[in-house]
Amino acid sequence: MKPLFISIFFLLLAVSSSQAAKKPNILFILTDDQALETISALGNNGINTPNIDSLVRAGVTFTNASNMGSWVDDVSFASRTMMFTGKFLWPASKLKGNEDPPLIQAFKDGGYETYGTGAWHVGTKDGMDSAFDHILNKRPVPLSLEETETPFTAWNHDQGANWENGTHLTNLTGESAISLLKKATSQEKPFFLYVGFNAPALPWQYEQKELKSIKSEQLSLPPNIKNRHFYFSLKSPKEISPKFASNRYRDYYLVIERLDRHLGRILSALKQSGSYKNTIIAFLSDNGINNGENGIIGCQNLYEKSLKAPLILAGPHIPKNKFIDTSVYLQDVLPTLMQLAQIPKPKLCQFRSFVPQMNGKETGPWEDILGAYCNDMRSIKVEDHKLVLYRRKTERHMKLYDLIKDPFEMNDLSQRKSSSNIIENCLDRLQRWEASSGGMLNIRSYFTQPDVR
Ligand SMILES: [Ca+2]
Numbered sequence: 326m327k328p329l330f331i332s333i334f335f336l337l338l339a340v341s342s343s344q345a346a347k348k349p350n351i352l353f354i355l356t357d358d359q360a361l362e363t364i365s366a367l368g369n370n371g372i373n374t375p376n377i378d379s380l381v382r383a384g385v386t387f388t389n390a391s392n393m394g395s396w397v398d399d400v401s402f403a404s405r406t407m408m409f410t411g412k413f414l415w416p417a418s419k420l421k422g423n424e425d426p427p428l429i430q431a432f433k434d435g436g437y438e439t440y441g442t443g444a445w446h447v448g449t450k451d452g453m454d455s456a457f458d459h460i461l462n463k464r465p466v467p468l469s470l471e472e473t474e475t476p477f478t479a480w481n482h483d484q485g486a487n488w489e490n491g492t493h494l495t496n497l498t499g500e501s502a503i504s505l506l507k508k509a510t511s512q513e514k515p516f517f518l519y520v521g522f523n524a525p526a527l528p529w530q531y532e533q534k535e536l537k538s539i540k541s542e543q544l545s546l547p548p549n550i551k552n553r554h555f556y557f558s559l560k561s562p563k564e565i566s567p568k569f570a571s572n573r574y575r576d577y578y579l580v581i582e583r584l585d586r587h588l589g590r591i592l593s594a595l596k597q598s599g600s601y602k603n604t605i606i607a608f609l610s611d612n613g614i615n616n617g618e619n620g621i622i623g624c625q626n627l628y629e630k631s632l633k634a635p636l637i638l639a640g641p642h643i644p645k646n647k648f649i650d651t652s653v654y655l656q657d658v659l660p661t662l663m664q665l666a667q668i669p670k671p672k673l674c675q676f677r678s679f680v681p682q683m684n685g686k687e688t689g690p691w692e693d694i695l696g697a698y699c700n701d702m703r704s705i706k707v708e709d710h711k712l713v714l715y716r717r718k719t720e721r722h723m724k725l726y727d728l729i730k731d732p733f734e735m736n737d738l739s740q741r742k743s744s745s746n747i748i749e750n751c752l753d754r755l756q757r758w759e760a761s762s763g764g765m766l767n768i769r770s771y772f773t774q775p776d777v778r
Contacts, residue, residue: 348436350515358401359610359635377608380637396697401526405446412674422450432517440509479531495524495580503591510595544575544578547618549733570617577616629711636653636658643683651679661678663678694706710726710727
């Protein structure tokens with residue numbers, strides 16, 4: 326090789342390796358059943374989340390990020406399967422579970438070393454085992470003790486679940502994340518570290534001494550705690566007293582505060598490693614939950630409380646302390662991270678990047694946002710309005726809410742004459758969604774009869 330060619334060869338080599346070094350690391354923190362408003366930086370005075378707050382200040386927070394829904398009782402499983410396969414609800418429901426998660430594979434193909442710990446709960450081959458190059462302390466979702474233990478005491482370690490093996494599962498996942506982070510930051514390759522916290526999903530377990538940090542009687546409850554569902558046969562409907570609801574809020578918040586402390590330790594470890602500046606942190610949940618709002622317990626419904634969850638991104642080239650109310654899906658997060666990491670999005674991925682919205686584009690990646698729960702419920706959000714359809718056997722119901730004027734979904738507008746154009750538009754869009762995404766319902770034939778409204 327002549328000297329000039331040799332110089333060019335080494336120059337090209339240097340350029341390509343410096344480009345490789347510039348790829349941002351990804352720290353992907355996924356919580357379970359964390360509703361949007363459980364963050365003090367979003368104005369909730371009843372909970373103290375200084376570390377999630379620090380991410381809010383460091384990055385972009387989406388305040389209208391929704392799960393697309395679920396085809397099974399297990400909403401988490403559906404949400405996560407969509408998130409890591411990139412497929413919409415009905416195509417994801419038909420997966421046989423015999424492939425690796427393609428969106429993690431895309432990062433592997435893009436030169437990333439991948440690491441995972443905690444809960445996974447995704448309908449792909451071999452669970453977490455084949456998803457990541459390195460795994461530490463993968464854990465199943467604990468069974469709900471509320472249904473099996475009487476009485477259930479949060480601090481009774483003998484009742485297992487989160488207390489199994491003597492260490493709270495949130496601590497174990499947090500500590501495992503730090504171990505993996507040390508390993509990942511000592512390697513040359515960029516890393517994708519997945520941290521799946523079981524918290525704040527049930528069962529809510531904590532030490533008795535933690536009780537003093539939140540006084541349930543001082544918690545302010547939203548107005549829809551007093552609201553009763555209109556009535557459709559939802560799972561576990563209960564008469565919900567304010568005392569029952571505030572104790573529930575307290576327990577839920579206590580496990581989130583523990584989660585927040587471990588998030589703080591992970592962020593400190595990342596800063597100590599020297600990799601913080603070149604790491605994108607994604608903090609999100611798979612879905613929210615109703616804790617008595619609108620008379621409902623659980624996430625098997627299409628109220629905003631259950632569909633929406635936190636979605637925060639912070640890191641290089643991401644604006645700081647910015648709030649975006651454009652509607653996106655939680656499942657848009659991986660295509661977004663791919664764009665930020667300059668990794669091609671696999672063709673099969675139906676979700677979209679919201680990088681343009683982070684950079685100031687005012688219109689969203691979607692014209693409307695779908696919600697579905699099995700074949701019992703459908704919802705569509707178009708601009709300010711949300712139409713919800715309920716169907717079971719011969720029962721049919723339709724509800725329309727103005728989410729700007731009525732964020733707690735208490736005033737049904739479907740009976741008003743002035744709503745008819747909005748309803749028609751929503752039904753048309755919902756019908757198109759259902760048909761184009763492989764859904765089973767003929768929206769028009771079920772929901773256009775006069776008695777439905
Ligand atoms: Ca969940």
